[in-house]
């Protein structure tokens with residue numbers, strides 16, 4: 001962990017010290033720098049960024065050196081790999097091609113490049129080490145646990161199990177040179193050495209289907225160990241592992257058993273010897289610590305009177321503790337965790353505290369947030385403070401909890417009575433804006449409470465602001481909703497008794513999110529979750545990891561597997577995900593074809609165009625056939641779309657001609673059957689003429705060319721006239737609506753949808769006090785049974801549209817990872833200005849434009865070693881100035897496309913003015 005910190009310091013330092021006109025390298029990354037201590041990819045990918053004040057800089061060659069020690073690398077003794085000078089402009093995802101690496105090997109590397117504007121020195125030295133690569137290398141490390149309930153524990157609909165406090169004293173009789181610990185702690189763990197918590201994570205590790213794969217975390221703990229006695233301590237919480245509603249619906253919900261752990265501590269001594277400490281039956285534990293219960297849905301109960309002073313440090317007498325026993329392995333293969341753990345990523349201070357008639361207090365955090373509440377309290381030993389969480393209030397001012405179903409969402413803190421006590425939970429989280437706190441015999445101060453915002457430790461990479469305040473608030477709501485629903489996997493919602501990684505919620509959502517968060521490793525992990533949940537015959541579930549065993553065999557939900565992989569390729573140039581998952585995707589496509597293709601149409605759908613605005617404001621699911629789109633229409637069109645993407649993947653990985661021709665033939669057949677059955681050539685509409693039924697074939701290129709305009713006009717009529725400029729789609733149609741309108745010339749109508757404040761719209765949510773995105777368009781009035789106030793699926797392609805169509809920041813599909821940027825804002829849609837930025841894997845992209853009737857100014861930044869196609873809203877070059885030079889006199893190359901000039905610009909910052 002420390003190493004990672006150091007790393008970031010180096011990185012920031014080199015950013016701020018770049019001298020004018022020098023070309024330097026920074027941000028050296030191995031597999032995205034998640035945890036360079038534990039890489040279990042045999043051929044890691046290396047990336048770097050070029051920083052310089054010079055413009056129009058392109059890399060022409062690189063040379064990478066990798067050595068087994070820093071000393072060797074310093075003297076250019078690249079005993080692992082010398083790439084030689086390679087003529088290439090690749091600066092991201094360069095695959096290590098040196099000597100075969102073994103488990104726990106260390107690798108130090110640096111890179112030097114030449115560019116069209118000069119050479120660099122060798123970069124700073126960066127580092128990674130390999131994780132434990134084979135099952136055999138976990139050898140005699142034992143999984144330990146204790147398969148038994150203790151007093152106070154219960155297995156029921158509301159299961160309870162106290163956290164387990166584990167300790168092991170070790171005696172080291174030499175000076176430690178280096179030490180690394182590898183830990184698997186299920187469901188959740190915290191690790192301590194000599195009383196100090198290791199790492200700044202919470203709720204670790206990321207959840208998986210533990211019967212399929214189990215994530216281990218790695219930490220450098222050199223500075224925590226000392227010669228003499230040391231104590232390793234862990235606390236195990238339940239997370240998704242132990243009976244969380246499993247007893248309630250055992251047929252549906254997976255259970256993994258009692259918490260358990262396995263740990264290896266590798267120590268190298270200064271005298272050259274080494275030792276490995278491993279979990280075994282000599283480790284001791286107590287179930288009698290202060291965390292009496294921890295259940296993700298129901299909350300945490302903490303009895304401070306039961307705190308055990310010094311339990312994780314030397315000098316504690318553990319004589320009365322029990323010995324852990326050898327327990328069965330969870331079953332899953334151990335893997336290095338390549339996506340970050342969760343962390344407290346921010347704090348929220350309540351904006352008000354109000355007394356209720358019953359003597360409790362209601363806190364308003366001012367924001368629907370995900371995490372927990374930290375409190376400061378005084379009282380007598382045994383006093384109990386209770387916190388209950390909700391997203392909104394009822395009219396009488398009390399908590400609205402009807403939409404949480406049976407989640408109890410209640411934390412309890414029992415005081416030890418020793419002056420001021422500060423507490424926050426460890427193994428649960430809540431989704432909430434309001435908290436009712438009770439049990440006080442005095443009026444607590446508002447400053448006694450802090451909301452902790454908890455989600456995956458990932459960087460915010462995008463910003464967006466524009467001239468429309470409603471759109472800005474929607475953006476903010478999306479930002480809060482997305483980050484709250486990252487929990488080591490993308491979940492549907494953070495508050496009710498669900499919190500499941502539903503595939504269909506992120507099919508396109510993941511793409512929009514990628515403009516705001518560095519979500520690459522999270523989604524790469526999720527694709528693995530999906531892969532691991534695939535059945536032998538090829539089916540994939542609706543929820544992955546399949547904590548809920550739903551194998552509904554739809555296309556629109558399951559299609560997320562392929563769409564998210566495409567997003568990772570497009571946004572992050574991640575070819576590996578295509579290579580790794582292609583066989584499984586192909587298998588699923590074939591499975592669907594074999595089982596559900598009838599008369600060249602896909603006859604299987606489970607959820608329909610989920611959550612369309614219904615006929616009455618109180619209901620969840622519409623029964624009105626004019627609002628619903630036939631399942632065969634949805635799944636056939638979507639399957640056609642997926643075939644196109646599979647074809648693209650097949651080209652990327654050089655799959656056989658057979659694959660490609662199969663995708664071609666089948667998609668042709670589906671298109672024909674689809675148009676034959678559903679296209680009405682006199683009304684130019686599909687099926688029952690819902691917007692969704694029309695937008696899918698338009699977006700996927702299924703409409704015969706000569707009818708495209710007419711079908712589009714018909715759909716526009718539906719949106720503009722029939723629905724009076726409002727959305728009428730559910731989760732499926734909304735993924736394509738904004739871009740399809742804009743790319744066919746009606747950006748103004750898309751803008752109307754985005755800026756609307758009346759029902760149904762995103763702005764309607766804002767008008768009604770939403771600070772996140774709702775599950776339902778009618779989320780303020782609908783039945784509470786399925787009505788989360790923090791779901792992100794209705795965002796559809798809205799965020800993609802913000803960035804690609806309004807800001808003009810889009811990766812050219814032919815040059816993934818923003819190697820070439822398409823900057824083509826729709827200036828006519830209705831906005832007066834946009835100011836957006838996106839930190840791509842190649843560097844920071846900026847687009848800031850402002851216009852009035854006579855003038856447009858546009859400032860753009862294009863990262864080093866990339867280029868941009870910049871579309872100007874005029875065909876008249878003499879009106880354009882770039883960095884003060886008139887375009888017609890400058891040496892820039894440009895071409896004209898329809899009524900626009902298109903410039904190809906290399907890296908740098910440009911100020912464009914059009915009069």
Ligand code: BGC
Nearest residue numbers: 492493498502504505607793
């Ligand atoms: C979830 C959704 C999910 C849907 C599928 C709901 O309960 O919250 O987000 O996609 O079920 O039916």
